[in-house]
Amino acid sequence: MKPIQLFDPASSTYTYILFDKLTRDAVIIDPVDTQMERDQAVLSDFGLTLRWALETHAHADHLTSVGQLVEHDGAMSAAPAGCGIATAAVQLQNGDVLAFGHEQLTALHTPGHTAGSMCYLWRDHIMTGDTLLIDGCGRTDFQSGSAEALYDSLTEVLFALPPDTTVWPGHDYQGRHYSTIGREKAANPRVAGKTLEEFVATMNALNLPTPARLAEVLPLNQTSGLRHDADAVTLMQVRPSEGYAGDVSPQLAYQWFLSGEAVLVDVRSDAEREWVGFVPGAVPLAWKQWPGMAINPEFDEALKTAVPEGKKVVLLCRSGVRSIAAAKRATEALGLQAYNILEGFEGDPNGQAQRNLQGGWRFRGLPWRQK
Ligand code: FE
Numbered sequence: 001m002k003p004i005q006l007f008d009p010a011s012s013t014y015t016y017i018l019f020d021k022l023t024r025d026a027v028i029i030d031p032v033d034t035q036m037e038r039d040q041a042v043l044s045d046f047g048l049t050l051r052w053a054l055e056t057h058a059h060a061d062h063l064t065s066v067g068q069l070v071e072h073d074g075a076m077s078a079a080p081a082g083c084g085i086a087t088a089a090v091q092l093q094n095g096d097v098l099a100f101g102h103e104q105l106t107a108l109h110t111p112g113h114t115a116g117s118m119c120y121l122w123r124d125h126i127m128t129g130d131t132l133l134i135d136g137c138g139r140t141d142f143q144s145g146s147a148e149a150l151y152d153s154l155t156e157v158l159f160a161l162p163p164d165t166t167v168w169p170g171h172d173y174q175g176r177h178y179s180t181i182g183r184e185k186a187a188n189p190r191v192a193g194k195t196l197e198e199f200v201a202t203m204n205a206l207n208l209p210t211p212a213r214l215a216e217v218l219p220l221n222q223t224s225g226l227r228h229d230a231d232a233v234t235l236m237q238v239r240p241s242e243g244y245a246g247d248v249s250p251q252l253a254y255q256w257f258l259s260g261e262a263v264l265v266d267v268r269s270d271a272e273r274e275w276v277g278f279v280p281g282a283v284p285l286a287w288k289q290w291p292g293m294a295i296n297p298e299f300d301e302a303l304k305t306a307v308p309e310g311k312k313v314v315l316l317c318r319s320g321v322r323s324i325a326a327a328k329r330a331t332e333a334l335g336l337q338a339y340n341i342l343e344g345f346e347g348d349p350n351g352q353a354q355r356n357l358q359g360g361w362r363f364r365g366l367p368w369r370q371k
Contacts, residue, residue: 001021001123002125002166003016003017003018003029003122003125003127003168004016004017004018004019004042004046005168005177005178006035006038006039006042008032008034008035008062010034010062011032011061011062011171012171012172012173013030013032013059013061013062013170013171014030014168014169014170014171014172015028015029015030015031015032015035015039016028016029016030016127016168017029017039017042017043017046017048018100018103018105018122018125019046019048019100019101019103020100020101020102020103022101022102023100023101023102024046024047024048024049024101025048025049025051025100025101025103026043026046026048026049026050026051026052026100027050027051027052027053027054027098027100027105028043028050028052028053028054028069028075029054029055029056029120029127030054030055030056030059030064030127030129030170031053031064031065031066031069032062032063032064032065033062033063033064033065033068033225034062034063035065036065036068036069039065039069040072040073043073050069050073050074050075051075051076051100051101052075052076052077052078052098052100053065053066053069053070053073053075053076053077053078054066054077054078054079054098054120055078055079055080055083055085055088055221056080056117056118056119056120056127056128056129056130056131056170057080057083057113057114057116057117057118057129057130058079058083058084058085058114058116058143058218058221058222058365059217059218059221060142060143060211060213060214060217060218060221061211061212061213061214061217062213062217063213063217063220063221063225064221064224064225065225066079066088066224066225067087067223067224067225067226068225068226070089070224076089076090077089077090077224078090078091078092078098079091079092079224080092080107080109080116080117080118081093081116082109082111082114082115082116082365083114083116083117083222083365084116084222084363084364084365084366085221085222085223085224085365086222086223086364087222087223087224087226088224092107092118093107093109094107094108094109094118095107095108103122103123104122105120105121105122106120106121106122107119107120108120108121108126108157108158109153109157110128110129110131110150110153110154110157110158111146111149111150111153112131112137112138112140112145112146112147112149112150112151112152112153112154113129113130113131113137113138113139113140113143113145113150114130114143114144114145114365115144115145115146115149115365116144116365117129117130117131117138117153119131119132119157119158121161121165124162124164124165124166125165125166125168126158126161126165126166126167126168126181127168127170128158128167128168128169128170129169129170130169130170130171131150131153131154131158131170132154132158132167132169132184132188133169133170133171133172134167134169134172134174134176134178134179134184135179135184135187135188135189135190136188136189136190137150137154137188137190137191138150138170139203139206139208140203141203141204141206141208142210142214142367143218143365143366143367144365144366144367144368144369145367146369147199147200147203147204148196148200150199150203151191151196151199151200154191155191158181158184159181159184159185161181162181163180163181163182163185164180164181164182165180165181166178166179166180167179167180167181167183167184190202190203210258214258215254215255215258215259216255218251218254218255219235219236219251219252219254219255222251222364222365223235235249235251235252236249236251236252236255237252238252238339239342241324241340243327243328243331243332244324244327244328244330244331244338244339244340245312245327245331245337245338245339246339246340247320247339247340247341247342248314248339248340248341248342249341249342249343249364250316250341250342250343250360250361250364250366251364251366253314253316253339253341254361254366254367256312256314257281257282257314261311261312262311262312262313262314262339263283263306263307263308263311263312263313263314264279264281264282264283264313264314264316265282265283265285265303265306265307265313265314265315265316265326266278266279266282266283266284266285266316266317266345267285267286267287267315267316267317267322267323267326268286268287268316268317268318268322268345269286269288269289269290269293270284270286270289270290271290272318272345274371276318276345276346276370277345277362277368277369277370278368278369278370278371279316279345279361279366279367279368279369280367280368280369282316283306285299285302285303285306286299287299287317287322287323287325287326287329288322299326299329300329300333300334303330303334303336304334307336311337312336312337312338312339313330313336313337313338313339314338314339314340314341315327315330315338315339315340315341316341316344316345316361317341317344317345318344318345318346318355319343319344319345319346319347319348319355319360320340320341320342320343320344321344323340323341323344324340326338326340327339327340341361342359343359343360343361343363343364344360344361345360345361345362345368346360346361346362346363347359347360347362347363
């Protein structure tokens with residue numbers, strides 16, 4: 001048995017449909033919005049009932065149809081827990097198994113292309129998303145990517161599978177359809193026989209352009225591609241507030257940051273950035289500093305320098321409290337168009353005092369790094 005492989009020429013994306021021959025229960029992986037009618041026709045031609053609509057990660061190059069397939073076909077949505085796709089009904093952890101009829105697939109966490117990325121193993125087939133491509137691999141230079149993590153995912157997770165496992169990639173730009181683990185392990189020019197250092201050097205030297213649709217599609221893919229969803233709409237709207245220009249979601253702030261509409265300023269202390277993590281490209285400018293959390297006397301001057309005329313400024317702190325104070329200051333003292341990023345970097349703590357589990361920049365799957 002093989003997966004049904006479908007292709008979207010506009011984004012060179014492969015979509016896969018797997019099914020149980022007896023019960024006709026099916027799974028779709030990485031469906032593309034503009035191909036939904038085709039996908040539904042394939043399902044009906046084969047007499048299949050769609051049980052699961054899955055993503056390998058939050059895509060930056062095309063819009064998903066998972067949300068619509070859930071609405072129209074009654075499928076359940078599932079996505080890797082680390083991808084910030086809050087609308088997915090099931091948030092997959094490494095090793096989770098999804099059943100469809102008598103068949104099952106296993107989710108393998110393979111961070112690298114994005115921090116949350118997963119591959120799906122079904123029988124002796126692996127759907128690799130953008131983690132492993134034929135003679136290549138996904139880029140690691142944005143969206144919480146990490147070349148180091150990808151090297152481990154490739155060499156320790158995927159190449160540990162039996163060599164005759166068939167590899168079904170998330171994209172191919174040269175008309176190739178599938179490969180095997182054995183072949184990629186032996187001959188993939190990016191990683192075969194390479195040390196971690198060589199691999200990281202190759203990945204860091206790629207210098208790829210930013211995907212044309214990144215700012216548009218990424219926030220929508222984090223709501224399963226639902227344009228009309230009320231949450232998705234309010235997510236991308238400014239909420240006006242007293243004393244500064246307004247509150248924005250981390251997703252909207254990221255979109256403005258990517259498009260160059262706003263400067264992103266991280267107002268947490270240097271210590272927090274060092275220990276907890278930071279957003280690449282954000283201006284580090286503490287509002288208060290350890291020890292004692294005294295107001296940073298250089299704040300006004302440095303903010304003025306960081307934000308060019310006519311640009312907005314979006315302010316990020318741990319949970320969206322200090323950034324309100326900083327946004328008010330930026331408005332009053334400097335006359336800037338200043339916005340507070342709701343939820344901050346880590347979100348509010350849950351009942352067990354753990355952060356990053358209910359909101360925030362990291363939870364939403366937006367890019368960040370640790371030193
Ligand atoms: Fe991707």
